[in-house]
Amino acid sequence: MSVPRLDIDLRKIHDNASALVDSLGHCGISVTGVTKAMLGCPAIADAFLQAGVRSLGDSRIENIETLRTAHVSAPIAMIRSPMMSQAARVVASADSSFNTEVEVIQQLSAAAESTGKKHGVVLMVELGDLREGIMPADLECTVSEAFRLPGITVRGVGTNLACRYGVVPDQESMDRLSALADSIEATFGLTLDVVSGGNSANLKWAFGNVHTGKINDLRLGESMLLGRDPVDRRPIAGLHTDAITLVAEVIESKIKPSRPTGATAQAAFGDVSIPGDRGLVPQAILAVGRQDVDPDGLQAQPGVEISGASSDHLIVHSGRERLPVGTELWFEPNYSALLRAMTSPFVSKVIRPVRAGNSPAGPTEG
Ligand SMILES: *Cc1c(COP(=O)(O)O)cnc(C)c1O
DSSP states (O other): OOSSEEEEEHHHHHHHHHHHHHHHHTTTOEEEEEOGGGTTOHHHHHHHHHTTOSEEEESOHHHHHHHHHTTOOSOEEEOSOOOGGGHHHHHHHOSEEEEOOHHHHHHHHHHHHHTTOOEEEEEEEOOSSOSSOBOGGGHHHHHHHHHTOTTEEEEEEEEOOSSSSOOOOOHHHHHHHHHHHHHHHHHHTOOOSEEEOOSGGGHHHHHHOSOOTTOOEEEESHHHHHOEETTTTEEOTTOOSOSEEEEEEEEEEEEEESSOOSOOOOOTTSOOOOOOOOOEEEEEEESOOTTTOOGGGEEEOTTOEEEEEOSSOEEEEBTBOOOOTTOEEEEEEOHHHHHHHHHOTTSEEEEESOOTTOOSSSOEEO
């Protein structure tokens, strides 16, 4: 099987998604399954949907189109504000989108009208992390403009924290979002379907608290795929952290000095740190590098330690043991490493088990 590769265990992803859907269900919160880190992979979307997620979300129109081409029929939200230049594609493939700019919503309305559809809009509110969002004082005005557009249905409000500055979602920010939703409903005499409280970083708040207020949806990617809480990257109790692993192959294995010889300057990626002298040590090189993965985001299998990386090489130590050339080693990727590996054409993606209905038994490789 080709290396480097991502081994993707659908059963474990299903387990993770199902555990989160069930426990959030007890808090009255449904889950939007976010597929962007998996580039809109239909098999992952199926695993999420079979686990009970209510809808799917992705930040790229290309990924949403991939899902539609594979006949995924669940509701899909575009969770990054659409580019005006892509309004027609967004309306064609996504049921709804997250928005912060009236000009964009006008374009979406025009595109929807010309195809005789209504496009759903969730208005994102800025609550402190300073990424996307309408300032709370401007929300009512934006709602009233969106409300008047013939191709648009205002479906709800949402917020996103923890992504730019790591602002932690807490009771205060969630209460603010609930209060904004209440006031929009009262002012416009409508019921919002969606009050989307945030991403995987909201789980501690959701599980630690019974006052979910009007929050009825969370958008989850990382927690379901990697089994970790993005706030501290700790494993979430009961979830698998090895549903996705990166596998790479040893191409050189030698005993070498632990310190370099000669005067040193910047290395290929600017690193200037030199390790302490541990004498001669076994060193192995794997055929994977920064072009394929973020090496700082890899956790090696037990007994193996990552000691350096360049574009095409990952250097590891494995105690006293010399690893035979050709050995495959596995690593758990963090979100950054996963994103890059999914996006690298040099890393194959192996999904197990194959989807029901695909004939020859065995993994699918892409
Ligand atoms: C990526 C993204 C998510 C999912 O975040 P995770 O941390 O992977 O759960 C949710 N909402 C928005 C707006 C996003 O861009």
